[in-house]
Amino acid sequence: MNKTYGEGDTKVRALTDVSFSIKKGEFVLIVGSSGSGKSTLLNMIGLLDKPTSGQVLIDGTNTITLGDNQVSSFRNSKLGFIFQFSNLLTDLTVLENVLLPRNIQHSNQNVMTEAKNLLKAVGLESQMNKRANKISGGQAQRAAIARGLINNPAIVLADEPTGNLDSITAETIVQLMKSMAKKLNQTFIIVTHDRQQFGEVDRVITIRDGRAFEGEDLPHEMEIKV
């Protein structure tokens, strides 16, 4: 896929000829320096933005052809999001935030137990009835992980999930995501600028100047398109 912003003299190529595939259950890091295009790439995979050209295929569906409502439903059912600033709704409690993706589906299925189990798994059982703005940043990020997993999505996308946390809390969040990925056999695609924090992962894709390379610490001349 390609993504450009602006026109004429102000045209900026954010992503150039990016092409790769990810297998189910893989824990993938997308790394790169600030402004390299890694968040733009995550937005394309998360269907929050559309590529200027190319395709995003998820579970065999060409998402580019989907209409606005279909994209919304697809995001809701197939994708889970974890953002840098947790992005919980402060008008709701922690539990209500976790239930929100399921409520958006207007599902009649009672998922209260599921949501409580997820909150228990991320260590927030005692905080579930607190307003989302009454918990710490680390707790909010853990709640966001639970919210990202509630619909059992095909892919969990995380954009700098530890970027706003201190190192100890960040380490806890990384371990939590890894354990959840393993436990639920969930695909995780994580954008980060701090490669070291994640230790051993299944795969690393490096974005440099809008281009994607397999692996990390590549010499400049070695461009491997995946």
Add this chain to the structure above:
Amino acid sequence: MDYRIQLATRMLANKRGSLLGAIMAVSIGILVIHVNFVIFQGLYDAIIRDLSGYRFGDVLVTNREDVITEKSDVFLVNWFERIPYVEAAAPRMSSSASINVTKSGKIIQDFQVPVVGVDPFQDTRVSTVHETVSEGQYVFSRNSIVVGSIVARDLGGVTVGDNLQLKIVNRHGEDAIKRFIVTGIARSPGGQGFDSDVVIHIDTLRDMLDRNKETGQILVKLNDPTKADEVKDLFLRSFPNDDFKAETIEESAEQTLSGFRSGIAMINMIGYFGMMSSAFAVVTIQIMLVSSKTREVGIMRAIGAKRKDILIIFLFQGMIIGMVGAGVGTAFGLSYTFYAKETKMSFQGSLPLQVSYDWSKITQTAIMAFGLAVIASIYPAFKATKLQPVEAMRSV
């Protein structure tokens, strides 16, 4: 509970200032309409009440020549009082006279005043004009006279017990002169009563005019004023060959009321424009609410909420504002109406307002305010649906 309703309610509840502002805007719009209604409709109804009570009754019967000669007043009063809707009927006669009085040896004299002849017994059953006699008492004998407060003032301050002389030109063109003792001074709030008239016994007036057995008008008071048209039509149908004229109070007072009605319509328009201004206030507040919730909208869109879900959330907020605003505004309005009714509100000693609860108008105003609040939310809600998730989530 549907999550959209839950979220809309919570978002509003957590923005108490905006919620209060929007509710106040809606309720003040309603209150303005209620206040307008109490004052102007109250004044209109008070004028009808007083004109009916003092001068016209609920139905007024005359004839084309302004003197009823075909039937006696006793016959007509009895005819009307047989109808179940009729509470009472009474004859009256009108003329004009020149009046003079001697005060401190000086004669203050000869200006024209309207003279009303009443049957003191029957008139008090039909009319409330006797209640306006603030000093002394109503006409009780053939040589007693009640003087309107304005006439009394113009005569140099006539008081109860003074002697007056009336000079009337009778049907033959001759002067009929008679002296009277002032038994009362009539003063009505708002001046719709006999403040500018003098009142004497109807038989005395008949004698002076040499119109024995004749009557000027028959005033009819009804148990249920809404039956006025029915009674009027029945009367006219019953005497098709006579030259009678019968009018309901609205018809009798048309000249006085027509201008007033236009005024009320204009004031109502101003009230509804006030409500439109409230709707603009709701639009502004809702835009502020949407703007403050941009990040939340982005998050919801990112996790799968559709445009219509966002639309519903903000429209529902408009419904909450409309519902609470209409409730609060109606409560304020009803409290004001209750206060005005219980205190018999009047302005600077003028006639007390005739306050009533017009439930259809109250409901209509509340529904209109609710509808306007919802309509006012459409644009901000639509604007919210146009937010793109990525940009919206960047909002702080």
